[in-house]
Amino acid sequence: MKRERAASATASLGAWVSELDVTGVPAAVLDRLALVLLDVVGVTALGASLPEQRALADAWTAPPGPAPLIGGGRLVTTDAAAWLNGVALVSLELDEGHKYAKGHPAAHGFPAVLALAAELDSTGADTAAALLAAYEVAARFGRATTLRPGAHPHGSWGVPGAAAGCARLLGLPPGAAAAAIDTAAGMGIAGHFDSATQGNPVRNAWLGASATSGLAVARMAVAGMARTTGTAALSLGTVLGEFEPEELTADLGTRWDITRGYFKRHASCSFTHPAADAVLDLRAHPAFRIDGITHVLVETHVLGAGLSDVDWSNRLSAMFSTPFVVATAALTGEVGPDSPLDDPDVQALASRVRLVEAADLTTRLPAERAARVTVAFDDGTSLTREVPNPIGDADHHPLTESDLIGVLGKWLPGPVVDRAAALGRDLPGLPRVGAALRELAGTDEKELS
Template sequence: MGAWVAELDVASVPAAVLDRLALVLLDIVGVTALGASLPEQRALVDAWRAPAGPAPLIGGGRLVSTDAAAWLNAVALVSLELDEGHKYAKGHPAAHGFPAVLALAAELDSTGADTAAALLAAYEVAARFGRATTLRAGAHPHGSWGVPGAAAGCARLLGLPPGAVSAAIDTAAGMGIAGHFDSATQGNPVRNAWLGASATSGLAAARMAAAGLARTTGTAALSLGTLLGSLDAGELAAELGTRWDITRGYFKRHASCSFTHPAADAVLELRSRPGFRVGGITHVLVETHVLGAGLSDVDWSNRLSAMFSTPFVVATAALTGEVGPESPLCDADVRALASRVRLVEAPDLTARLPGERAARVTVAFDDGTSLTHEVPNPVGDADHHPLTGPELAGLLETWLPAPVVDRAAALGRDLPGLPRVGAALRELAGTGEKEPN
C-alpha cells in the first residue's frame, strides 16, 4: 500500500476515475462551503482564533494555518450530513482525508497532478480500511478507520518514499477516535469533531513519517483489529490500482444520515401517486435493513439528532417534499406525523447488504387505503440513479450561490493539469452564503 501511494501518478489513472474525482471534489467543496455558512460553524471559527496562514476556510472568507483549516473544514463538511459516502466502506472516505490534503496542498502550493494523486490516495486507502474494518456494535465510523487515508494523502503530497508512507499509514491507524453512534442520534456535535481529528491526525502522522519518527509495527491490527473491532488485512491491498473505490460511492440529496435516504426517496415517490393525501395519513411503516433500524427516535433536540431520525426524515419528506439544510425542526405537523412512523428491520432487506441498502415504505390513510414503495438504494448511489455532473451542480446550486459551485466545479475539472494549486485553493475561501431572494 505504501509503494502504491508513493508511486501513484495521475498520468496513468483512467479518465473515468479522474472524472469521478472531479465530481467528488465538487461535492466536498460545495458541501463544506454550505456548512461554513451555519451559525454554529461561524461561532466555532470565531472561538478557534486561528492564526492567518496559507490555507482557506472553504466558504468561510478567511485564510488560516494549515492545521486549523484542516480541522474546521472537516467539521463544516460533515455538519449537514450531505457529504459523499461509500456503502462498501461503511462510511465517508473523502471526508476523512480531503480536508487535510487540500489544506496541506495550499500550504505547499503543490502541483495539480500531485494534489489529484494525493486525493485519490486518501480516498482509496480510507475506503480499503473501511472495507477491512468491522467496528464493534455501537461504534460510529467517523474518525476511526479513515485516518490512515488522510495520512496516505498527506504523505503523497510530501513526496515520501514507500516505507515512510507505510509508516504514516500505520501510525495514523493508531490515532483513531473511539466514538459511539449514540452521540450522533443524541445530537452531540462531538460527532462532527471526529472528522476534524481525522484531518489533523493524518497531517501529524505524515509529518512524523517525514521526520523519520514513524514506524510500521502493525498498529492497525492492534487499534482497529483488536480494540475497536476486527480487521481483515487482505482487504487493504485488494485490487489496489485496478478497482477504484472512488467510482463506487454515493452523493446525497437529503440532509440526513444515508440510512434514512431510501425511506425518504420512497416517500417522495409515493407523494407523486394518485391517492396520496398529506392530510389523510394515519401511520407510516418503514422497513429497512439492520444498519438503519435503530434510527427510530421521535424526540430530536437539534439538527444533528434530527438528521439521524428516520421518523423526522420521513415526516418532513411527506409533508414538504424535501429534506434539506433549512427543513424546519420544530414544526408541529412534522412532529405529529413523526410520532406515527414505525421503523422496523426487515430480514429480507438485511440479507441484501452490502450491495443494497434498501427500504420499503407503506403509508396508510384514513379511508382505509395504503400505498407501498420499495427502493434498493438511495438516489445518487453509483449503483442506483447516480448523479451526473450537471445534476450534482444543480443540486448544490439550490443551496449555494452559482459562483461558489462554479469555482468548485472548475477546480475538480482542471486540477490534474494545474501547474500549482495554492491560488485556486485559496479562492475557495469565498463566502458560501446564498443571496436572499
C-alpha cells in the same frame, strides 16, 4: 499472525501511494474525482455558512496562514483549516459516502490534503494523486474493518486515508508512506453512534481530528519517527472491532473505490435516504393524501433500524431520525439544511412513523441498502414503495455533474458552485494549486451570506 499480515499489507499500500501518478489513472476515475471534489467543496462551503460553524471559526482564533476556510472568508494555518473544514464538511450530513467502506472516505482525508496542498502550493497532478490516495486508502481500511456494535465510523478507520494523502503530497518514499499510514491506524477515535442520534456535535469533531491526525503522522514520517508494525491489527482489529489485512491490497490498482460511492440529495444520514426517496415517489401518486395518513411503516436493514427517535433536540439528531426525515419529505417534498425542526405537522406525522428491521432487506447488504415504505390512510387503503438503494448511489440513479450542481445550487450561490466545479475539472492540469484553493475561502459577502 494478523499483525504481521497487517504490516505487510500496509507496506504494499504505502508503496502504491508513493508511486501513484495521475497520468496512469483511468479517465473515468479522474472524472469521478472531479465530482467528489465538487461535492466536498460545495458541502464544506454550505456547512461553513451555519451560524454555529461561524462561531466555532471565530472561537478558534487561528492566525492567518496559507490555507482556506472553505466558504468561511478567511485564510488560516494549515492545521486550523484542516480541522475546521473537516467539521464543516460533515455538519449537514450531505457529504459523499461509500456503502462498501461503511462510511465516508473523502471526508476523512480531503480536508487535510487540500489544506496541505494550499500550504505547499503543490501541482495539480500531485494534489489529484494525493486526493485519490486519501480516498482509496480510507475506503480499503473501511472495507477491512468491522467496528464493534454501537461504534460510529467517523474518525476511526479513515485516519490512514488522511495520512496517505498527506504522505503523497510530501513526496514520501514507500517505506515512509507506509509508516505514516500505519501510525495513523493507531490514531483512531472510539466514538459511539449514539452521539449522533443524541445530537452531540462531538460526532462532527471526529472528522476534524482525522484531518489533523493525518497531517501529524505524515510529519512524523518525515522526521523518521514513524514505523510500520501492523498497528491496525491491534487498534482497529482488537480495540475497536475486527480487521482483515488482505482487504487493504485486494485488486489494488485495478479496483478504484472512488467510483463506487454515493452522493446525497437529502441533508440526513444515508440510512434514511431510501425511505425518503420512497416517500417522495409515493407523494406523487394520485391516491396519496397528507390529511388522510394514519401511520407509516418503514422497513429497513439492520444498519438503519436504530434511527427511530421522534424526540430530536437539534438538527444533528433530526438528521439521524428516520421519522423526522420521512415526515419532512412527505409534508414538504424535501429534506434540506433549512427544513424546520419545530413544525408541529412534521412532529405529529413523525409520531405515526414506525421503523423496523426487515430480515429480507438485511440479507441484501452490502450491495443494497434498501427500504420499504407503506403509507396507510384513513379509508383503509395503503401505498407501498420499495427502493434498493438511495438515489445518488453509484448502483442506483448515480448523480452527474449537472445533478450535483443542481443539488448544491439550491442552497449555495452560483459562483461558489461554479468555482467548485471548475476546480474539480481542472485540478490534474493546474501548474500550482495554491491560488485556486485560496479562492475557495470566498471574499464576496454575497457568497458567504
